[in-house]
Amino acid sequence: xxxxxxPDSEVDIVxxxxxxxxxxxxxxxxxxxSRYHLIIVKDPxxxxxxxxxxxxxxxxxxxxxxxxxxxxxxxxxLFSGYSCRYFxxxxxxxxxxxxxxxxxxxxxxxxxxxxxxxxxxxxxxxxPATPFFFNTLYDPYRKGAxxxxxxxxxxxxxxxxxxxxxxxxxxxxxxxxxxALKPGHRNSRYVDAVLTVPARTxxxxxGINIGFDRELVGPALFxxxxxxxxxxxxxxxxxxxxxxxxxxxVCDHMGTGVKSGLxxxxxxxxxxxxxxxxxxxxGVKLMEEVVPFFQSLRLSKAAVSAxxxxxxxxxxxxxxxGPVDPVFARAAxxxxxxxxxxxxxxxxxxxx
Amino acid sequence: MAGASVSPTPLLKxxxxxxxxxxxxxxxxxxxxxxxQQYHLIIVQDGxxxxxxxxxxxxxxxxxxxxxxxxILGPKASCISFKDSACRCFGYMVSKKKYIYTIDDDCFVAKxxxxxxxxxxxxxxxxxxxxSTPFFYNTLYDPYREGAxxxxxxxxxxxxxxxxxxxxxxxxxxxxxxxxxxLVKPRERNTRYVDAVLTIPKGTxxxxxxxxxxxxxxxxxxxxxxxxxxxxxxIGRYDDMWAGWCIKVICDHLGLGVKTGLPYIWHSKASNPxxxxxxxxxxxxxxxxxxxxxxxxxxxxxxxxxQECYIELSKQVKAKLGxxxxxxxxxxxxxxxxxxxxxxxxxxxxxxxxxxNGVGKLAI
Numbered sequence: 220x221x222x223x224x225x226p227d228s229e230v231d232i233v234x235x236x237x238x239x240x241x242x243x244x245x246x247x248x249x250x251x252x253s254r255y256h257l258i259i260v261k262d263p264x265x266x267x268x269x270x271x272x273x274x275x276x277x278x279x280x281x282x283x284x285x286x287x288x289x290x291x292x293x294x295x296x297l298f299s300g301y302s303c304r305y306f307x308x309x310x311x312x313x314x315x316x317x318x319x320x321x322x323x324x325x326x327x328x329x330x331x332x333x334x335x336x337x338x339x340x341x342x343x344x345x346x347p348a349t350p351f352f353f354n355t356l357y358d359p360y361r362k363g364a365x366x367x368x369x370x371x372x373x374x375x376x377x378x379x380x381x382x383x384x385x386x387x388x389x390x391x392x393x394x395x396x397x398x399a400l401k402p403g404h405r406n407s408r409y410v411d412a413v414l415t416v417p418a419r420t421x422x423x424x425x426g427i428n429i430g431f432d433r434e435l436v437g438p439a440l441f442x443x444x445x446x447x448x449x450x451x452x453x454x455x456x457x458x459x460x461x462x463x464x465x466x467x468x469v470c471d472h473m474g475t476g477v478k479s480g481l482x483x484x485x486x487x488x489x490x491x492x493x494x495x496x497x498x499x500x501x502g503v504k505l506m507e508e509v510v511p512f513f514q515s516l517r518l519s520k521a522a523v524s525a526x527x528x529x530x531x532x533x534x535x536x537x538x539x540x541g542p543v544d545p546v547f548a549r550a551a552x553x554x555x556x557x558x559x560x561x562x563x564x565x566x567x568x569x570x571x
Numbered sequence: 572m573a574g575a576s577v578s579p580t581p582l583l584k585x586x587x588x589x590x591x592x593x594x595x596x597x598x599x600x601x602x603x604x605x606x607x608q609q610y611h612l613i614i615v616q617d618g619x620x621x622x623x624x625x626x627x628x629x630x631x632x633x634x635x636x637x638x639x640x641x642x643i644l645g646p647k648a649s650c651i652s653f654k655d656s657a658c659r660c661f662g663y664m665v666s667k668k669k670y671i672y673t674i675d676d677d678c679f680v681a682k683x684x685x686x687x688x689x690x691x692x693x694x695x696x697x698x699x700x701x702x703s704t705p706f707f708y709n710t711l712y713d714p715y716r717e718g719a720x721x722x723x724x725x726x727x728x729x730x731x732x733x734x735x736x737x738x739x740x741x742x743x744x745x746x747x748x749x750x751x752x753x754l755v756k757p758r759e760r761n762t763r764y765v766d767a768v769l770t771i772p773k774g775t776x777x778x779x780x781x782x783x784x785x786x787x788x789x790x791x792x793x794x795x796x797x798x799x800x801x802x803x804x805x806i807g808r809y810d811d812m813w814a815g816w817c818i819k820v821i822c823d824h825l826g827l828g829v830k831t832g833l834p835y836i837w838h839s840k841a842s843n844p845x846x847x848x849x850x851x852x853x854x855x856x857x858x859x860x861x862x863x864x865x866x867x868x869x870x871x872x873x874x875x876x877x878q879e880c881y882i883e884l885s886k887q888v889k890a891k892l893g894x895x896x897x898x899x900x901x902x903x904x905x906x907x908x909x910x911x912x913x914x915x916x917x918x919x920x921x922x923x924x925x926x927x928n929g930v931g932k933l934a935i
Contacts, residue, residue: 329684352775352776352777352778352862353771353775353776353777353778353831354777354778355739355741355747355777355778355780355831356741356746356761357765361763363759363760363761363762363763364746364761364763365746365748365752365756365759366748366749366752367746367747367748367749367778367780368747368748368749368752368778368780368808368812368851369749369778369779369780369809369811369812369815369858370749370778371858371859371862372855372858372859373859374862384710386710386711391711391720391722392710392722392723393720393721393722393723394721394722394723394724394725397720397721397723401720404718404720406711406718406719407718408718408719408766409766410712410765410766410767411763411764411765411766412763412765412767416708416772417772417774417775418775419774420707420708420772420773420774420775421707421708422707422708422709422710423707423708423709423710423722423723423724423725424724425710425722425723425724453723454723457723457724460723460724463724479708479710503727506724506725506726506727507726507727507728509726510707510726510729514706
């Protein structure tokens with residue numbers, strides 16, 4: 220299948236800076252990132268000066284920029300910690316966004332070559348997804364693969380892919396209990412596959428390494444689920460898991476696809492799983508309520524755009540999950556406010 | 572738990588039968604000898620029953636040809652295909668074991684990227700003995716594999732998983748393409764070793780290939796009917812597809828899991844794409860109706876056994892697919908016949924009628 224070539228100008232790389240010294244991070248990614256425009260958003264809670272090496276085409280947003288756009292009272296509520304990257308998604312005007320955590324570095328594939336995560340995410344996003352029937356040889360659009368015998372022909376043109384979820388070598392995205400139980404456990408298995416996550420199947424989307432089509436699902440990636448004890452380590456967050464499920468519901472409703480698999484990044488050690496474990500297991504407990512809710516969530520035919528889908532979802536969250544825990548009521552509010560913000564600051568006509 | 576040594580995979584040599592359909596010869600078994608010799612084989616000989624199929628020395632086996640099938644099943648033998656590898660499901664029916672592994676006679680031992688020979692049977696056993704996770708997708712694939720686990724966000728209440736009913740393996744070299752794809756890409760070979768096993772999520776159908784397949788016969792056996800194909804039938808090469816759609820609907824209903832991925836075998840023979848096209852032709856059109864049927868098929872709560880589910884499914888096939896072609900009316904009847912034959916051979920102890928042909932053991 221011929222690969223569509225996408226001009227570099229259609230891609231933004233968005234980095235949420237949770238640590239202030241990005242020098243080694245940027246240098247490691249330079250061979251891959253330097254041809255693209257970058258958006259770096261500094262966690263508004265970070266006090267130190269951000270260190271970004273030269274030679275990049277980059278826009279840096281800090282607390283004062285965020286304050287100006289959303290009002291200082293909302294800045295911390297919406298964009299502190301890992302959620303600062305959503306401000307970058309808001310400000311971008313490109314079709315494709317690639318986003319990685321600032322503790323991730325280029326990994327090598329099983330041939331020893333450095334993985335260009337941007338090229339792989341873009342490839343995932345620009346080839347169709349196949350959510351309605353499982354292909355046992357994984358992504359049929361990859362070179363050397365195809366649809367297998369028994370795959371209905373009418374489903375072979377696929378649908379647009381809206382989200383590409385990458386994976387992690389070394390420190391995988393496990394929760395704190397799992398990592399604490401297996402402190403030496405590192406992911407060394409390179410699985411050479413991309414596959415479409417089937418329609419109506421829910422999954423935990425990790426924000427550590429993703430790509431998405433901003434035109435298709437931009438409004439559906441938002442900072443809404445903030446744990447009371449949310450911290451500066453991934454083990455202490457579920458914001459990405461929450462909005463990943465929202466995105467999946469939106470994609471299933473709109474008939475677009477979500478892929479998972481390649482590309483891999485190399486995720487460095489940061490933090491202490493046992494320390495994170497000592498904090499309340501709020502996220503773990505909440506997932507028990509969250510998953511059944513999303514699995515049964517259906518949107519009405521009236522919800523046509525991603526914005527409309529999010530607004531409908533927010534109502535459902537408020538009604539069905541709001542009574543369970545105040546964090547859900549806050550999430551529903553945040554979702555509604557996000558759409559308002561998106562309409563003002565996130566659309567083409569808005570000035571960055 | 573960290574750094575614990577992995578306990579060896581049980582051999583299950585008294586609990587697993589290897590079912591092999593053949594019309595040619597069994598030379599391929601020589602390559603599999605180190606991995607298969609300890610197991611009991613059930614050979615289902617298709618085609619001319621007067622031909623003598625030689626089984627390599629040292630294997631413990633039962634062999635059934637068409638005469639045996641007719642003798643054992645009597646009029647019910649009509650549900651077993653002739654001149655098509657679909658006849659292999661007769662082997663599932665007569666087996667007395669808990670697990671079945673079925674493999675085609677043109678499939679050989681493959682090598683992994685490190686150059687080691689892959690013990691496909693051992694991997695299937697690992698897949699079947701560890702749970703499946705159909706209710707929520709794990710982005711790191713099978714969490715029960717050594718070196719993997721559930722990712723952040725995976726609900727703890729779903730981490731126990733469900734029993735695995737089916738393990739669907741893959742193929743290096745000649746991929747399992749349909750005839751049109753084979754014609755367009757005659758030289759394409761599958762060289763990509765994907766080091767993953769994953770559960771096919773609930774509610775999602777897949778094309779199940781019978782070339783390298785294992786299942787828990789106690790959990791799902793009666794639903795593994797491979798349909799009416801081959802001689803006298805309007806269609807071929809959809810036997811495993813049909814079974815795959817049926818078992819998936821039933822597994823989803825009963826809360827059982829289906830895994831796909833490792834192990835790989837080396838598929839050596841590309842069948843003639845023009846012959847294949849003739850066999851598949853109707854299937855290519857029919858599957859456009861069949862898929863929506865299976866996607867929307869629901870089973871009532873009071874269907875709690877595989878047989879009940881399967882009979883119910885056959886009624887729905889008759890009611891909804893009869894209008895696609897009369898073939899489906901015949902197939903629905905054959906599905907019922909199959910269950911009747913299965914229950915006769917497996918529930919009431921009517922084993923005394925069985926006597927395998929050839930040198931093989933007397934099957935009790």
